[in-house]
Amino acid sequence: MTTGTEEMLANLTKLQLNNKRVARQAVDEGAQLFAKNLAANTPVGETGEMASSVETSGFKGANQGLIEKDIGYNQSVGNRVHYPDTGTIFQSAQNFVEQTINESTPQVQEIYKEHIIKGLNL
Template structure:
């Protein structure tokens, strides 16, 4: 998975150099796709008093610095600290690995989005 991610970031850096607006559009599109997939994979608690993880997924603004544009996608402040328990598991509950499942599911789609955006810019 690391090789694929490195290739995505390299291509995104090239795209950023040629067409920054299109690169930002690609990152935003991938972030939206990731959010949808995370909502599907996130387990739902039976507790009615707590804000559910699924209902508190956030996408950040573009991060400054770095070679390529990027956004953070994850859970909000009120629920983010709880996400590690169902994801990694505890002595009372089996790990559900929903974050890893989401990354593995969205990586091919992200590569496809970046490839299509690069084709738009480079005309290949």
């Protein structure tokens, strides 16, 4: 059983090395959950295009031994989304990306924990 963050990260690395299929499932489920939460927390605005432009990349880092995905906004909206998130001199910050990170972290850690237990037979 995992007790601390360091042990969980060590077990996650073991999972990436020993059971790549389960590690990919864990990363995929965590990325989908985060993308869903990000789309829900993103302000809709007049056109609604910011919330509908949340995307998840394919798996990255395989040639370096990492299993990861990027979650964010597509190119048409990505360069503008930081204005409502961080604010301007005329608009106060809404901090929806930080809110999503804080909201999703425990949920994603729970997904990783379940997959570590299943993949490493702990």
